Amino acid sequence: MLAHQKGPEYSREDIVSQAWGSILSTYFPQYASPDGGVIYSIRRAAARGEAVVLPQAKPCRVIVIEMAQAPADPWPSLPDPGMSLPPARDILWVACKAPVEDTPAGWKDLMEQCASRLELAHPARKLYVILAIGLKWMMFKWDPRHKTRSPLQMLADHRPDTWAMDSRYRYDSGIAGQSHVVYSNNAPSPDLVDTTLAYSLEFWAPEPDAPPTWAGEQPRPLNWRAMQLLEACFTRVRNTVSVGENDTGFN
Incomplete structure (x- = not known):
């Protein structure tokens, strides 16, 4: 994976979006069964709510997963570009930043940039959002119904200082195995997002101190639990059930 080869100081987003594009194409197939069903589309560098950003800040790259109900008529495995496709609906955004941005401040900037685009593209529609910096990632829900104070805060560069988070970002506690949100036992204190606990896509090296395996078996890969979690997130x-359709101007 190029993101690993370039190292943590690499300053371009291209390798991050390429890695996620490959992963998403495996879990969200762009075809439907012969008798109809769900069909997904992967929109790389999607034109969704392009927001104005500060001159010194690079805008994040966004990959979008769209879902549509395919007709019951025979459907090609890969629709022709000129075909009239059924109405689609965004269900997942992956917002990507370069590896060099893997700091609490970098995660904060990514979250704010993504929110500014979501606010324009989906002011009333819920969907899932994966924030990705280099090989690291975290998943949240975007729920525009929540406009009050967020139950989440992000740990800042200088701990224990925290930053307030956009109230429309929510944590899905129904996905088992997550650890990037540290629960507070002292209500009404907020739960804390710890960016140092973001999950990693690095899985090609064996797990350190892995127990012996049977002859011919491969040792468990590094971050195998994070891989299982990512699959659980995709299943979620x-x-x-997603309600509504994208605006007609989306592409």
């Missing part, structure tokens, strides 16, 4: 996205 696919199984969530």
Whole structure:
């Protein structure tokens, strides 16, 4: 994976969006069964709510997963570009930043940039959002119904200082195995997002101190639990009932 080869000081987003594009194409197939069903589309560098950003800040790259109900008529495995596709609906955004941005401040900037675009593209529609910096990632829900004070805060560069988070970002506690949100036992104190606990896509190296395996078996890969969690997140996205359709100007 190029993101690993370039190292943590690499300053371009291209390798991050390329890695996620490959992953998403595996879990969100762009075809439907012969008798109809759900069809997904992967929109790389999607034109969604392009917001004005400060001159010194690079805008994040966004990959979008769209879902549509395919007709019951015979449907090609890969629709022709000129075909009239059924109405679609965004169900997942992956907002990407370069590896060099992997700091609490970098995560904060990514979250704010993504929110500014979501606010324009989906002011009333819920969907899932993966924030990705280099090989690291975290998933949240975007829920525009929540406009009051957020139950989440982000740990800042200088701990224990925290930053307030956009109230429309929510944590899905129904996905088991997550650890990037540290629960507070002292209500009404907020739960804390710890960016140092973001999950990693680095899985090609064996797990350190892995127990012996049977002859011919490969040792468990590094971050295998994070891989299982990512699959659980994708399952959650696919199984969530999404209401409404995208605006007609989306592409």
